[in-house]
Amino acid sequence: MALLNQSVTKLTNILEGLPEMPFSTMEYMLLCTTIYNLFVTKGPPDYSELLYEKYKKSLxxxxxxxVLPPLRSKHDEYLLQELVQRWLNYKVMVRWLSRFFHYLDRYFVTRKxxxxxxxxxxTCFRDLVYEEMKGKIKDVVISLIYQEREGRQIDRALLKNVVEIFIQIGFGSRECYEVDFEAPMLQDTAAYxxxxxxxxxxxxxxxxxMLKAEERLKQEKDRVDHYLHTSTEQKLLENVEHQLLSVNENQLLEKENSGCLALLRDDKVDDLDLMYRLFSRIPEGLNPVSRLFKQHLTAEGTELVNQAENAASSKRAEKRDAADSPQLVLIRRIIELHDKYMGYVRxxxxxxxxxxxxxxxxxEVFCNKSVASSSSPEMLASFCDNVLKKGGSEKKLSxxxxxxxxxxxIKLxxxxxxxxxxxxxxxxxLGRRLLFDRYGNEDHERSILTYLKQQCGAQFTSKMEGMVTDITLSKEIQSCFEDYLHANPHAYPGTDLSVNVLTTGFWPSYKSSDLTLPDEMIKCIEAFKKFYDSSTKNRRLTWIYSLGTCNINAKFDAKSIELTVATYQAAVxxxxxxxxxxxxxxxxxxxNLTDDDMVRVLHSLSCARYKILKKTPTTDTVSPNDVFEFNSRFTDRMRRIKVPLPPVDESKKLIEDVNKDRRYAVxxxxxxxxxxxxxxxxQELVLxxxxxxxxxxxxxxKLIKxxxxxxxxxxxxxRDEEDTSVYKYIA
Structure with a gap:
């Protein structure tokens, strides 16, 4: 045992930096042999147990x-420096002694x-040093972290070594690190x-x-990267996020002149980026952001609707949009609004x-509001019509x-x-564009149908696709009709005729009347009917006079003028x-016209801009007592003019038809x-x-009920006999 005591003393002197010769090979072999001989000697006494106890006693x-005396006398960073050095020395001591006593591990330790x-x-170090000093060490480390947060430079390498001691002292478990250091450090972080x-x-x-919060989060992550354990990162960041973001989120985002609403109002895109980056980190952090985003968007959209309503009621639009109705201006501005904020979202x-x-x-809030009795579906349809038709306000677009x-x-x-x-x-x-040749480009017509099909499905566009196909087929039928007249000159009615053949199921319902046509028109209809009957079977033609147009060469005293008029006007x-x-x-x-049609037609010919007929008495309204004659003195600087027929507001009837279809759909x-x-x-059926x-x-x-x-x-x-709120299907 004396040789063992001498070896321990020599090792201690070496570690303490005292003058001492290193172990020679002979000394090392002699010590190992001595311990081996003691180990294999059969007791009593049991030398293996004595050696094991001697090993622990030496440490x-x-x-x-x-170790303990210098640690007890040190404070602050000096304590940490001393601890690190003593820990390194102690590990060397343990490593050397473990080599001397390795036979104990092979036999005695396993057996016992x-x-x-x-x-x-x-374990000796943990029980004697760590347990006594851990509170003091923890306080010093937390104090240094605080100083670093306040801007002071600290020795990060030193802190990393100290943290490693907390981890290594747990022998593979992080319990010592988490309980003795991490938990108090997180508590201090929360308070800070x-x-x-x-x-x-x-x-x-x-x-x-938000800039300060983001910078602090970066600093805390950097702190983990340099000296804290990686398992601390999520806990630490969640801790900081909770204190800086979760606790004050509503107060921060609702700041009057700089909160979320102000950032959206002033288009502060960089700050909005930062806001998303920060609040997407915390649980439910985007709920207040989305609430304020919705509030801002709803307010902006509602303001656009109110502006359109005011413009419509005063019949006055802004100068740059003077060519458009307030409803079309509204849709254009809503599209711009959607582009802008969809960009924010993306x-x-x-x-x-x-x-x-x-x-x-x-x-959904403001896109379903009406303006001047025009519903949102009607306004959107009118906007698309304005884009597609010839001469619309979008005609300058490529x-x-x-x-x-x-x-x-269509996204709206x-x-x-x-x-x-x-x-x-x-x-x-679409029907009016196709029938009156007002569409600018057939490709665009098919494009919008494609967009609608993508948005709402094939069933939504099937009828409109059929309408476009009908017009294409009508052109072929018209070409065949012209070939027929060319081949049969005797069938020519004396007037050029162009006909569109429509499929009833595809097109909207149009007003059909029993108009008694003049002889000139009857000849045209009979000529086409004869041709059509010869080329098709089992198909009956129904003529829709309300959709027709005529070109009439009217001879006035001054000159002849070509008039483009509706069929009703031409008949008159x-x-x-x-x-x-x-x-x-x-x-x-x-x-054989109705009074409503009579008033519309005669007013357009005698009281409107072009007075083709003279009316007696001369008033601005048409009555059953009026008398009309051809105005031979009428003249105009143009050689071709279009005499418009006042449109009939069919919105009410259209809505009635839709409501009827809804009943069938339900x-x-x-x-x-x-x-x-x-x-x-x-309840389940209704939902x-x-x-x-x-x-x-x-x-x-109510409709479903x-x-x-x-x-x-x-x-x-x-109804079920026992429970009247339950329905049964009758096969």
Missing amino acids: MDYIESR SLPPVTEAGM YSRKASKWIIEDSCPEY ENFQNHTLLNKALKEAF DEEIDRTLDKA LSYINDKDLFAEFSRKK LLLFNSADRLSYAEIKAQL DAYVVRIMKSRKVLGH ECIQQLSRMFKPDV QRIEDLITREFLE
């Missing part, structure tokens, strides 16, 4: 004499189920940033506060679902710009509840080929749902019906 003596000699050595946040929230604007808010939802909900404008306009349709109403208005306007004018004066009653009797969906489910409660119908329109609960009652009456459904 404990070293700690008591060489004792800790290996290295672990036993480290709570004080900072309370100060910044009062002194700084929202962008300034670029500044990383296309986050929550912000997309906020944008959608905001646009083909690519028109396509982009149409694409953007997703926010409109009554998509079926938009479809009917669009179909009506042709009567004056055989009569100089005709009364209201005579015209009505010869043409019936169909209720039956379809019940057919698949067989038995279903009232499922609303969910499925909302793709086309927002159904009224009415249709359910009607289906019960018609014996498609029946």
Whole structure:
């Protein structure tokens, strides 16, 4: 044992830097042999147990004499420096002694189920040094971290070494690190940033506060990278995020002159980027951002609607938009608004679902408002019509710009509840563009149908696609008709005729009247009917006079002028080929027109801009007592003029037709749902019906209830005898 004591003393002197010769090979071999001989000697006494205890006693003596005294006398950074050095020396001591006593690990430790000699050595340090000094060490480290946060330079390498001691002393477990250091450090961090946040929230604007918060988060991550354990990163950052962001989020974002609303109002895109980066880090952090985003968008959109309403009521638009109605200006501005804030969502808010939802909900609020009795579906349909037709206010746009404008306009349709109403208005306007040759480009017509199909499905556009196809086929039929007349000169009616053959199911319902045509027109119709009957079978033609136009060569005293008029107007004018004066009653009797049509037609010819007929008495209104004669003195500087017929407001009828179709749609969906489910409660049926119908329109609960009652009456459904709120499908 004396040799062992001498070796321990020599090793201690070497570690302490005292003058001492290093171990020679002979000394090392002699010591190992001596310990081996003791180990293999059979007791009593049991030398293996004595050696194990001697090993621990040597380390404990070293700690008591060489390690603890200097540690107890040091403070602040000097304590940490001393600790690191003593820890390094102690590990060398343990490593050397473990080599001397390695036979214990191989046999004695295993047999007795004792800790290996290295672990036993480290346990001595933990029990004697760590347990006594851990509180003081922890306080010094936390103090240095505080100083670094306040801008002072500290020895990061030293802190890294100290943190390593907290980790290594746990023998593979981070319990010592987490309980003795990490938890108090996180608690101190929370208190520190709570004080900072309370100060910044009062002194700084929202962008300034966010810049400081982001910088502090970067610093804390950097702190982990340099001297804290990687497992601390998430806990530390969540701690800081909670104090700087979560606690003060609403107060920060709602700052009057610099909060979220102000940043959106002033287009501070960089600050919005920063806001998203910060608040997307915390749980539910984007909820207040999305709420304020929706609030701002709703306010901006509603203001646009109010401006359009004011302009419409005063019949005055801004000068730059003077050519457009306030409704068209509104749609254009909503498209610009959508472009702007969709850009924010994509670029500044990383296309986050929550912000997309906020944008959608905001646009749904003001995109479903009416302006001057024009519903949003009608305004959007009118805007698209204005883009597509010849001479619209968008005529200066290139083909690519028109396509982009149409694409953007159709995207607004997703926010409109009554998509079926938009479809009917669009179909009506498409019909006028196609029939009166007002469309600018057939490719654009097909483009908008493509956009609509992508947005709403093939069923939404099937009828409109059929309308475009009808016009293409009509051109072929017209060409064949002309070839027919060329081949049969005797069939030529004396007047050029162009006919569009339409398929009833595709086109909107148009007014059909029993107009008594003049002989000149009858010849034209009979000629085409004869041709059509010879080329097709089992198809009956119904003539829609309200959609026709005529070119009439009118001979006035000054000169002849070509008049472009509607069929009704042409029929009236042709009567004056055989009569100089005709009364209201005579015209009505010869043409079989209704009073409403009579007033519209005669007013357009005698009281409007072009007075082709003279009326007696001379007033601005048409009455049944009026008498008309051809105005031979009429003249105009143009040789060709168009005499417009006042349009009939068909919006009311169109809405009535849509409401009727909705009843059929509700019936169909209720039956379809019940057919698949067989038995279903009232509330579940209504909710499922609303969910499925909302793709086309927002159904009224009262309407659904009415249709359910009607289906019960018609014996498609029946109520359960025991529970009247449950319906059964009758097969």
